[in-house]
Amino acid sequence: MAETRTIAALPITPRIGAVMRLRLLLILGALILWEAVSASGLLFRDVVPSLLTVAQALLRLLADPAFWSHAAVTAGEVLGALAIGGTAGLAAGLLLGANRFLGRAYEPYLNSLAPTPKIIFFPVMIMAFGVYAGSKVAMGALSAFFPVALSTAAGMREVDAALIRVGRSFRLSTWQMVTKIYLPAIRVPVLNGLRLGFGVAVIGVLLAETKLSNQGLGYLVMQAYARFDMPLMYAILIVVFTVAVALNAALERFSRTRRGKG
Secondary structure (H helix, E strand, O other): OHHHHHHHHOOOOOOHHHHHHHHHHHHHHHHHHHHHHHHHOOOOOOOOOOHHHHHHHHHHHHOOHHHHHHHHHHHHHHHHHHHHHHHHHHHHHHHHHHOHHHHHHHHHHHHHHOOOOHHHHHHHHHHHHOOOHHHHHHHHHHHHHHHHHHHHHHHHOOOOHHHHHHHHHOOOOHHHHHHHHHHHHOHHHHHHHHHHHHHHHHHHHHHHHHHOOOOOHHHHHHHHHHOOOHHHHHHHHHHHHHHHHHHHHHHHHHHHHHHHHO
């Protein structure tokens, strides 16, 4: 009986080692396919360069001080965009989630605009904020706003009504209700919204840099493409992808930690 209870208590989840092996197998398969296409000659030369060529370009890129200057510009724009868009989205989500009338009135507009490609607003951003970093930050902030706002509003509707009644019984102010009741209760939805907001902020900033800029990683990608330097272009994309995945994984881990503490 004791053994039966022990087996029943074990979680029915795949082992971490097996999941990791499956992921590594997928990556290995993708690399083998890439190298096979590169060696086959089916595509125009250098469209799919060999992995060795890309690796050499990546090493040269990381050793180039100019690259780090461009990377710092993009990082600053993304962080600024996430700070502005995330803060505005959090405020909007709290307001729409706390007030059902406003939520019914305005949340459908957010749901309609959220999937709209934000790049169509870039000409407006240029006219409003100029051709320099301001328009790129605005583009990223607009992209980050919607997932944070919608995730926060959804989380607000799931807050336990008992917690709200306790706060009101103690006659907490609006600010105290937000900081002591709402935010602790919706920390997981907010963190998930920020994860999504970070991803789309990166996309928004990079797209804006590819359209009109003389600095940043998006600008470097377009310069490499204009010279048909495909290994360099892929090297830049690898760096962007790696950094984005690492930061997203860190946010996910933090979110799980907070969920566990909750």
